[in-house]
Amino acid sequence: MEHRDSKETPVPRPSQMIGTRRTAMRVMHRKSVGVVAVYEQDPVAAAGGTRALVFESPKGSVRLEHFPAEWQRLTDDELTQIRRAAS
Secondary structure (H helix, E strand, O other), X not given: OOOOOOOOOOOOOHHHOOOOXXXXXXXXXXXXXXXXXXXXXXXXXXXXXXXXXXXXXXXXXXXXXXXXXXXXXXXXXHHHHHHHHHO
């Protein structure tokens, strides 16, 4: 058996973290577009703004600035309805 040395990577303290907060990503499989990744995205610091819910697929991406805080608990069909309503 091969021996590997491993090192633990220290978790940075919040004061050391730069960039986005951690958020979950959902992957949906839709017949119309294939695989769709759904995730929250922080605004670009220079542009300001608010967090967005992003739907990203091979056919393109859609950013929604108004979305339910508990979007991760919604079904795939409910998320799809939110995305379609914004179009």
